[in-house]
Amino acid sequence: MQGVWFRETAYHLATAHDVSGWVRNLPDGRVEVVYEGPPDAVDELVTWTHRGPDRALVTLVEIHDETPQGERGFNVR
Numbered sequence: 001m002q003g004v005w006f007r008e009t010a011y012h013l014a015t016a017h018d019v020s021g022w023v024r025n026l027p028d029g030r031v032e033v034v035y036e037g038p039p040d041a042v043d044e045l046v047t048w049t050h051r052g053p054d055r056a057l058v059t060l061v062e063i064h065d066e067t068p069q070g071e072r073g074f075n076v077r
Contacts, residue, residue: 004055006031007076013048014074017041024077036071 010023010033019037026032033049035042052058 005053006056009053010049011074011076013045017045019045020071020074022071022075022077034071036068
């Protein structure tokens with residue numbers, strides 16, 4: 001969902017939890033997020049992703065476990 005500060009909020013939460021990765025808007029209106037970090041922190045962020053920021057309407061979350069790529073820091077793309 002775009003226009004509800006999803007990317008900015010994900011950035012602040014990831015940074016606060018020492019989670020690396022990135023977030024970006026996709027052309028079709030979806031948002032793609034990659035989280036890398038301590039399992040408990042990543043789980044907390046995934047839980048947040050299911051609801052998003054206050055104005056968001058999250059209708060579907062697809063989770064794909066992948067091999068960590070060694071991301072450093074969290075970026076908004």
